[in-house]
Amino acid sequence: MGQIILPEAIPSMRAIVAMDPSGVIGFRGRLPWHLPEDLRLFRSMTMGHTLLMGRKTFESLAKPLPGRTCWILSRRGDGDGRFHHAPAQVFSSVDAMLRAVRAELPPMKFWVAGGAEIYNQLAPHCVEIIQTALVDNYAGDSHWQIPPGFVRGEVILSTNKFTTYRWHRYFMNEGGSKMT
Numbered sequence: 001m002g003q004i005i006l007p008e009a010i011p012s013m014r015a016i017v018a019m020d021p022s023g024v025i026g027f028r029g030r031l032p033w034h035l036p037e038d039l040r041l042f043r044s045m046t047m048g049h050t051l052l053m054g055r056k057t058f059e060s061l062a063k064p065l066p067g068r069t070c071w072i073l074s075r076r077g078d079g080d081g082r083f084h085h086a087p088a089q090v091f092s093s094v095d096a097m098l099r100a101v102r103a104e105l106p107p108m109k110f111w112v113a114g115g116a117e118i119y120n121q122l123a124p125h126c127v128e129i130i131q132t133a134l135v136d137n138y139a140g141d142s143h144w145q146i147p148p149g150f151v152r153g154e155v156i157l158s159t160n161k162f163t164t165y166r167w168h169r170y171f172m173n174e175g176g177s178k179m180t
């Protein structure tokens with residue numbers, strides 16, 4: 001069996017995502033669903049922490065999220081002051097953002113909060129992924145899947161519309177078995 005080479009894990013970094021059974025996470029720049037219970041869970045898990053998100057996801061927010069700071073990835077940076085209306089910091093590369101994340105001391109926590117481009121680049125560095133798995137399928141143009149290197153753990157919340165799981169990053173021991 002091929003060995004999975006995982007990128008360096010950053011202990012303060014987790015990802016949080018909601019997806020339908022085929023991996024749809026967004027449609028026309030928005031969430032395709034409205035699930036108040038999942039939004040409440042997102043709020044309680046991320047409150048007081050820093051959200052890492054792509055420029056498109058940030059622009060999709062109706063208003064700044066109370067109690068949370070946003071760190072935004074945009075190749076154009078913030079030279080034109082686009083993001084000054086919100087408590088936000090802008091990074092023009094993943095490396096610059098990850099350097100800043102590593103420089104912060106506990107108890108500071110970071111949540112990778114989408115969209116697909118940002119999950120693809122940052123979730124592999126996370127120690128956990130909180131995944132809300134929806135029961136129904138939705139039309140979508142933005143997709144994502146949990147990357148290799150994570151194993152599904154406990155159920156955090158279950159309703160008739162979705163189940164939320166905690167995924168743990170795993171490591172291989174010398175015998176080739178998975179260790180979480």
Ligand SMILES: NC(=O)c1ccc[n+]([C@@H]2O[C@H](COP(=O)([O-])OP(=O)(O)OC[C@H]3O[C@@H](n4cnc5c(N)ncnc54)[C@H](OP(=O)(O)O)[C@@H]3O)[C@@H](O)[C@H]2O)c1
Pocket residue numbers: 016017018019024025026027028029030031053054055056057058060073074075076091092093094113114115116117118119121142
């Ligand atoms: N279901 C969920 O849990 C969930 C969560 C969040 C978002 N979403 C959905 O996801 C969709 C948006 O996802 P998306 O993939 O289209 O966009 P996105 O990841 O939110 O943002 C993409 C933007 O991020 C910037 N970026 C990406 N990689 C970069 C890098 N390496 N360096 C610097 N900047 C970088 C670029 O901004 P510039 O163009 O400014 O350079 C790029 O256009 C929406 O439909 C949203 O509702 C779903």
